[in-house]
Amino acid sequence: MTTDVRVTGHADDADLLRLLDGAAGGEERAAIEAHLAACGACPRRRDLLRARSARLAELLAAADAPAPAFAMRPGAPRRAAAIAGARWRAAAALALLLGGALAVQPVRAWIVRSAGVLWAAATGKASRPAPVTVVPAPAPRDSAGAVAFVPNDPAFTVRVTGRQAGGTLTIEPGEGPEVIAAIAGGSGPAELLVLPDGLEIGTTASSTRSYRVRVPPGVARITVQVAGTTVRVIRAPFAGPAVLDLQRPR
Amino acid sequence: MFGSGFDRAELAALFAGHRGELYRYAARWTGDPDLAEDVVQEAFVRLAERPPADRSHVRAWLFRVATTVAIDQQRASRRRLELVRRGADRLPMADPPPDPAVEAERSETRYRVRAALAGLEERDRTVLLMREQGFSHREIAAAVDTTEKSVGTMIARALEKLAGRLDLDGRVDR
Numbered sequence: 001m002t003t004d005v006r007v008t009g010h011a012d013d014a015d016l017l018r019l020l021d022g023a024a025g026g027e028e029r030a031a032i033e034a035h036l037a038a039c040g041a042c043p044r045r046r047d048l049l050r051a052r053s054a055r056l057a058e059l060l061a062a063a064d065a066p067a068p069a070f071a072m073r074p075g076a077p078r079r080a081a082a083i084a085g086a087r088w089r090a091a092a093a094l095a096l097l098l099g100g101a102l103a104v105q106p107v108r109a110w111i112v113r114s115a116g117v118l119w120a121a122a123t124g125k126a127s128r129p130a131p132v133t134v135v136p137a138p139a140p141r142d143s144a145g146a147v148a149f150v151p152n153d154p155a156f157t158v159r160v161t162g163r164q165a166g167g168t169l170t171i172e173p174g175e176g177p178e179v180i181a182a183i184a185g186g187s188g189p190a191e192l193l194v195l196p197d198g199l200e201i202g203t204t205a206s207s208t209r210s211y212r213v214r215v216p217p218g219v220a221r222i223t224v225q226v227a228g229t230t231v232r233v234i235r236a237p238f239a240g241p242a243v244l245d246l247q248r249p250r
Numbered sequence: 251m252f253g254s255g256f257d258r259a260e261l262a263a264l265f266a267g268h269r270g271e272l273y274r275y276a277a278r279w280t281g282d283p284d285l286a287e288d289v290v291q292e293a294f295v296r297l298a299e300r301p302p303a304d305r306s307h308v309r310a311w312l313f314r315v316a317t318t319v320a321i322d323q324q325r326a327s328r329r330r331l332e333l334v335r336r337g338a339d340r341l342p343m344a345d346p347p348p349d350p351a352v353e354a355e356r357s358e359t360r361y362r363v364r365a366a367l368a369g370l371e372e373r374d375r376t377v378l379l380m381r382e383q384g385f386s387h388r389e390i391a392a393a394v395d396t397t398e399k400s401v402g403t404m405i406a407r408a409l410e411k412l413a414g415r416l417d418l419d420g421r422v423d424r
Contacts, residue, residue: 012406013402013406013409013410014399014402014403014405014406015402017402017405017406017409018387018399018402021381021386021387021402021405022386023386023387023388023398023401023402048419049406049409051418051419052409052412052413052418052419053409055416055418055419055420056382056409056412056416056418057382059359059362059363059416059418060278060363060379060382062359062360062363063278063359063360063362063363063364064274064277064278157258159258193262193265193266195258195261195262195298197258198258200258200262202262202266
């Protein structure tokens with residue numbers, strides 16, 4: 001495809017780009033460099049291509065869309081429509097809610113696509129692979145917000161990545177088909193991430209955030225892990241809220 | 251659940267590590283931030299459900315899947331737009347098609363860049379934008395199923411087109 005400088009007498013743009021991008025090696029690189037040292041036109045062309053690449057990178061960055069967590073579609077809670085079916089749906093969830101300084105490049109709180117038949121056994125009905133679209137209310141950078149998801153399995157895990165400077169995790173019985181997790185007060189970075197087998201709460205040692213997780217009927221078991229250790233296993237039926245202290249021991 | 255794939259911690263790490271750049275890439279590729287969110291979501295759902303056999307190139311795999319999803323979604327939305335346009339005279343109450351001038355007013359740069367990218371062949375756009383994300387020519391070649399040398403040719407072609415449309419030589423003495 002590219003021109004051999006030893007044959008044509010000049011390097012073409014593809015050669016020069018391979019050189020600029022570090023894709024040319026060995027003999028090829030040596031041949032192009034030798035030609036550039038001897039040619040009047042090709043070094044100018046190389047510089048032009050380099051300048052174009054740099055200018056394009058600038059323009060692309062300037063044209064990038066704002067971070068979507070802060071530009072969610074109007075009328076965000078499409079949750080109502082998802083619940084209207086009033087049926088458990090299996091869902092492979094990858095959802096994210098960001099609050100505070102962990103929100104470097106947030107992709108809005110986003111959820112869930114149905115993944116099969118996990119609730120077929122529980123409900124006696126095959127679940128239909130229809131997307132479950134659940135978008136929580138917009139979560140401005142420093143305020144609490146919530147993420148909702150339909151669990152994949154009657155047993156799921158709530159995992160807190162580490163001990164904090166303060167704050168609690170409350171797990172309480174709720175209604176409807178969804179788990180609803182919210183950042184409820186405190187300050188510091190926090191991130192709620194929904195994964196196929198449960199919820200992950202990303203945090204830091206300085207955080208004093210508290211979290212509430214509302215669990216729908218039908219969930220059989222919740223395993224709570226903090227900093228990699230299982231600290232509680234909650235089994236149905238739930239009598240009432242379970243409150244766990246997230247503060248690290250002094 | 252996803253026993254043959256990535257475990258939870260791996261998935262979380264991959265998500266945390268790549269969602270930002272994947273979103274940026276998808277938004278540039280599609281020119282549509284909303285569509286880009288769907289693309290990113292779909293790429294990660296596929297990673298969870300149908301992970302690649304070769305785990306050593308997950309990043310390139312994610313970009314390739316995102317590109318495939320973007321192509322599919324854009325074609326689908328183009329078909330929808332086509333239907334609306336065809337039906338326009340029979341539907342006097344239909345929303346007017348988006349006005350480029352309004353868009354341009356909102357963000358001239360964004361509009362120009364999106365329009366220029368949209369004018370590239372899908373494959374050239376993919377190659378150019380993957381290069382922008384720092385992929386090597388070899389990785390790009392694998393992603394778009396071509397030879398490494400062809401990647402240089404595609405970048406050259408795309409850059410030449412964009413140079414005119416985006417005035418990339420504006421600051422260079424010629």
